[in-house]
Amino acid sequence: MSETSAETPGDADSPLPGITQFDLTDRVAIITGGSKGLGRAMAAGLASAGADVVLVSRHEDEAVEAAEAIARDFGRKAIGLKADVTHEQAVQSMVERVHTEFGRIDILINSAGINIRGPIDELSFEQFRNVQRVNVDGTWLCSRAVVPHMKHARSGRIINLASTLGLVGLEDRTPYATSKGAVVQMTRALGLELAPHGIAVNAICPGPFLTEMNIPVKDDPQIVQDVVGATACKRWGELPEIQGAAIFLASDAASYMAGSMVAVDGGWTAK
Ligand SMILES: NC(=O)C1=CN([C@@H]2O[C@H](COP(=O)(O)OP(=O)(O)OC[C@H]3O[C@@H](n4cnc5c(N)ncnc54)[C@H](O)[C@@H]3O)[C@@H](O)[C@H]2O)C=CC1
Numbered sequence: 346m347s348e349t350s351a352e353t354p355g356d357a358d359s360p361l362p363g364i365t366q367f368d369l370t371d372r373v374a375i376i377t378g379g380s381k382g383l384g385r386a387m388a389a390g391l392a393s394a395g396a397d398v399v400l401v402s403r404h405e406d407e408a409v410e411a412a413e414a415i416a417r418d419f420g421r422k423a424i425g426l427k428a429d430v431t432h433e434q435a436v437q438s439m440v441e442r443v444h445t446e447f448g449r450i451d452i453l454i455n456s457a458g459i460n461i462r463g464p465i466d467e468l469s470f471e472q473f474r475n476v477q478r479v480n481v482d483g484t485w486l487c488s489r490a491v492v493p494h495m496k497h498a499r500s501g502r503i504i505n506l507a508s509t510l511g512l513v514g515l516e517d518r519t520p521y522a523t524s525k526g527a528v529v530q531m532t533r534a535l536g537l538e539l540a541p542h543g544i545a546v547n548a549i550c551p552g553p554f555l556t557e558m559n560i561p562v563k564d565d566p567q568i569v570q571d572v573v574g575a576t577a578c579k580r581w582g583e584l585p586e587i588q589g590a591a592i593f594l595a596s597d598a599a600s601y602m603a604g605s606m607v608a609v610d611g612g613w614t615a616k
């Protein structure tokens with residue numbers, strides 16, 4: 346029989362933290378692709394839990410406009426910055442600017458991403474490479490830029506946006522599925538590497554959400570059948586449905602997570 350100490354969480358003197366584990370008050374989060382779609386929704390989710398947020402986009406006006414809306418809606422500090430995640434120097438400058446302005450970087454969400462669909466013999470090498478540059482190189486570059494700050498703080502959260510298509514294949518998706526498979530493996534390898542430093546690296550694997558990435562194909566019956574039909578919920582995901590996973594992985598509640606894939610995919614990959 347083992348003795349339990351008075352400090353054991355769960356004792357009367359030391360209650361389990363419960364919902365307070367999800368509190369992000371005064372944490373600073375960078376969200377790439379944060380002016381649109383899932384990135385914007387996750388930024389709003391983090392701000393609603395108390396975080397200050399930095400929305401990164403290639404288009405400064407869009408980032409600033411989205412940040413102003415979040416600041417107004419949630420009463421947190423929110424700024425928009427311009428950076429192309431494929432440009433090493435731009436990423437580095439953006440991260441240093443955030444650190445100078447806020448004094449800390451607690452959370453990075455790598456949400457910037459692109460998709461190109463088509464049979465392999467109708468795609469150019471440049472199209473294939475471009476998807477890898479944004480989805481893979483961009484995720485790696487942004488992660489590398491924040492790691493020194495997180496290591497110094499001995500604390501951090503990196504959340505990558507992978508995809509169901511990082512876990513399963515789909516016809517006519519070689520560039521995107523290749524890139525998201527790489528994001529899955531990057532998440533696992535970096536999760537292992539950084540867990541000893543108190544930095545939790547995990548990924549969300551969303552199923553189909555009706556953002557700008559998918560709006561152009563929303564009336565294509567084959568694509569709708571392939572992606573919405575593949576879900577158990579038989580519908581597109583709605584933006585609030587991505588927020589909980591992001592808040593969780595950004596929070597203290599994820600301190601025992603490393604290199605995990607959290608599927609928010611309507612059940613697609615449960616099959
Ligand atoms: N919408 C969906 O059904 C799914 C999306 N995902 C992933 O979630 C992430 C977010 O996607 P959505 O919000 O749906 O797409 P979206 O197209 O609405 O937003 C993506 C954002 O990334 C930005 N971006 C693209 N290239 C960039 C670059 N080089 N530098 C900086 N920003 C860049 C875009 O300007 C845009 O603001 C992506 O990584 C995507 O692959 C994964 C699974 C499903």
Ligand SMILES: O=C(O)C(=O)C[C@H](O)C(=O)CO
Nearest residue numbers: 508509510551552553568572
């Ligand atoms: O047609 C596609 O390709 C998609 O719908 C891709 C999704 O956005 C995705 O990443 C998996 O749900």
